[in-house]
Amino acid sequence: MSTKHKHTYSTADDGDCCGQTTRVYTDAGAKSLLKGAGGNGKHDHAGHSDDDGHDHSNVEGGMVKLFSPAILSFILLMSAIALDNWIAQDWFTGWLRTLWYIVAYIPVGFPVIKDALVSVGKGEVFSEFFLMGIATIGAFAIGEYPEGVAVMLFYAVGEVFQTLAVSRAKSNIKALLDQRPDEVTVLVDGQPRIIKAETAQIGTVIQLKPGEKLGLDGELLSEKASFNTAALTGESKPDSKAKGEAVLAGMINLNTVSLVRVTAAYTDSKLSKILELVQNATTQKAPTELFIRKFAKVYTPIVVFLAIGICLLPYFFVQDYSFSEWLYRALVFLVISCPCALVISIPLGYFGGIGAASRNGILFKGSNFLDALANIQHVVMDKTGTMTEGVFSVQDVNFKPEFDKEEILKMVNALESNSTHPVATAIHQHVGAVDNTLEMGNVEEIAGHGLRALVKGKELLVGNFKLLDRFQVKYDVDPASIVYTTIAVAYEGKFVGYITIADRIKADAKYTIEQLHKLQVKATMLSGDKSTVVRYVAEQLGIDQAYGDLLPEDKVNRLKEIKARNMTVAFVGDGVNDAPVVALSDVGIAMGGLGSDATIETADVVIQDDKPSKIPLAIQIGKQTKRVVWQNITLAFVVKGIVLILGAGGLATMWEAVFADVGVSLIAILNAIRIQKMKF
Known part of the structure; x- marks a missing residue:
């Protein structure tokens, strides 16, 4: 069975550098490489891919073609430097020497000059291509041929690595999820x-x-x-x-x-929706990412004008002014100024975070939610289906002796068949098949209370004790004394008794709360279930605060109280019944990604396997991603700042400028890729 993947990723739309899209090599080698790296290889009939699902022959062939311009330029450059410095001869001079360096420059320089002209034609002058173009052409103009070629060579190598890194980050996400056979x-x-x-x-x-x-x-x-x-x-x-x-x-x-x-x-299909979610995740940019892009668009033209000033203004203040010397300083300044390390590594860091989360069954709808989750101070959660399994079973039936127990249970079962609540399922499993011969009418569901209907012409109430209070049915038990979830029953205006139902706590629920506390995150449980049950579960798990007997509007009010303390709040629930609370929270996390399409559509983060332990894991991934992103920002600003000052003062050469630009970019990229390799 062939399983060629249908979803493709573009590598040219992420990593907006200096207001431009990062140049992605478009020759046959790049296409071949991206095809291989994108997991677009053929699978066997069983749907398994060879090793990691990549066509390695395509990758290796694509790598050679991608690096071939740089390899050719490197060979020509090194041979020219050898002839200049190490090999005694008298013919490598004049126009021949100049031509040799021009030929060495063309393989790596022509694509950049071409992109610079295209950008200028679109009215976008201050692009990285423009910066690198004028810097290297200027180096040639003052006779610094080796440095001019070297700057463009290292820049070209850096661009290839950037292309590979972005492609790999996206293809890793794709390989994790796009598993459907054609x-x-x-x-x-x-x-x-x-x-x-x-x-x-x-x-x-x-x-x-x-x-x-x-x-x-x-x-x-x-x-x-x-x-x-x-x-x-x-x-x-x-x-x-x-x-x-x-x-x-x-x-x-x-x-x-x-x-x-x-x-x-x-x-x-569920997987199609998940794929669409992850593919769209990169369009939701984190605040840090948006700021850096705006910063680059303002910063770059300022640097260009500063470079012009460095070249020309000393004429009026320096006694022995030399145009070529100050032009060289200005060119060094320009090479250093390109903010590629920031605008490439930052999106790449978020790609890595989204990919690492996906690998662990956690789906983020955007990098902005990675940032938001990293700052979470308080997690508010539902009980049923979140911290408990949501699989109820009847524990006991306590009906008064004057009522026919079997007959009442049949009526309760028939009425509960109108509900999809787990409690209804538990009753159905306990009683058995629904008796469809019962006369039932005027079925009404009362939100937060239960069900009401006429059975055999008489009123039947099935729900919590608040339902009985609402219809003024007197009862002789204390609901607070019953630990389990309780379903009260009344018939003909008389209290029949109650059914107790219990839900199992999830195996990793206690570990979840322990991990949240280690992360200095508070935990609160809000539930519509009875307070005694909610408090019991909270005590078992070590949850900080717990509130039961809540209607949907009560949950909203409780969440507002928490947010009023200036706390960043995440709400964890099913993403559908608790929609108002999800909308109010800073991050909505949906449990049950395999159960509800609406969950995937409404939540900010989807945990696919219903395990609450993925909540602190998602927070850890968010924190690690944010840490790596800020490491890259700090590295780029510090190194560039130092070399910019040295360059303006004539203490840094083009080689230091290359390190400040390409070197820092590569270090930042490697640091960003680290997220994909981390084990959480």
Whole structure:
């Protein structure tokens, strides 16, 4: 089964340098390289790629072609320097020497000069290409041929490394997620047939062999199957599915031949939405990134005019003024001034952060949320489905003896069948099949309270005790004395009794709170569940504050109180029921990325495997990304500042200028790439 990936990334739109897009080599070698680095190699029938999914022959061939202009220029430059300094001869002089250096300059200098002219034609004069062009041509004009070639050579090498780094960062994200096969095997009249995945209709039955990746979302028809869900959750631990359960595109079938009925179109699959989310993540820029880009557009023309001043103004103040000497200082100043180290390494740092998060099953909708999460001081979380598994089971049924227990349970089960709440599921599992013969009408769901209906012409109330208070039904129990989640029942205006339901705390919930506290982050739980249950869970986990019996508007008010303390707040929930709180928080984190399409669309950060331990992990990735970005900013400003002063004073040569520009850029790029290699 061929699995050529459909999504492609452009490497020319990120790393806006000096107001321009970074030059990306467009020769055949670059295309070949980017094709290989983009994970666009062919996979085997099982959907597995060779090693890391890259076509290494393409990468190696592309690398040679990408570096070939620089290699040619380097050979010519070194031979010229050898003839100038180390090899005794008398013919390497005059026009021949000049021509030799010009030929050495052309492979690396011509593309830059061309891009400078294109930029000027668009009215964008102060580009990095313009800076490097006038600096190196000026060096030739005053006879500094070796330095002129060397500056452009090192600049060209730096550009190639920048291209490779950005491409790698994007392709790493793509390789982590774009796991869908182009073709799937479907059953037509019981016979297998291979078709394009994008043409498969809802209801089509897919035959999935061991080792194959599922191409579309669907429902498992086989009795049971085991899947590797790493593409979606970052976890390679097998996930067992039973008949009727949802299975998603990107999952790998591990053992037996399985049948899956398609439930969503190719473009509507969970993985498609995740891919779209990650691809769009780089368009949401962090404040630091936006500031640096604006800064570069103002900073660059200022530096150009300062360079002109360095060249010409000393004429009026220096007694033994030499134009060539001060022009050289101005050219050094220009080479140093290019802010590429900032505007390339910073976006690359955020790419690395987004990629590292994706590898761990955490999806950021933009680099701005990486920055925001790094500054989080308070995490507010829902209980059910976030810190607990959301899988309820009935613990006890406490009905008064004068009521027919079985009959009341049948009515409660029939009424709860109108709800999708986990509590309703627990009751259904306890009671069994719904009795559809019951006369039921006027079904009403009362937000934050429960359900009301007429059953056999008489009022049935099923919900919390606030529901009974609302309809003035008297009861003889103290709700606060019951630890478990309680479902109160009233029939014909009389209190029938209550059902207790318990939810299991997630295995990594306590570890989550411990890690948040290590990060100096406070934790608060807000829940619509009864206060006794919420307090019990909070005590078990070590949560700082917990509030129960909250309606949606109560959660909003509580969050406002926390924000009023000038705290940066993240809210963790399902992203749908708690939409008002998510909107109010600084960062909305959605648990249940595999459960709800709306979650992916509404949250700022999506945790795909429902593990709360990914919350502190996401904060750590945000903090590390921010740390690396600021390391790069500090490095670039300090080194450039020092060399700019030395250059203006005539104490720095073009070689120091090369280090301040290309050298710092490469160091910053390597530092940014480090995020992708980190283990969190």
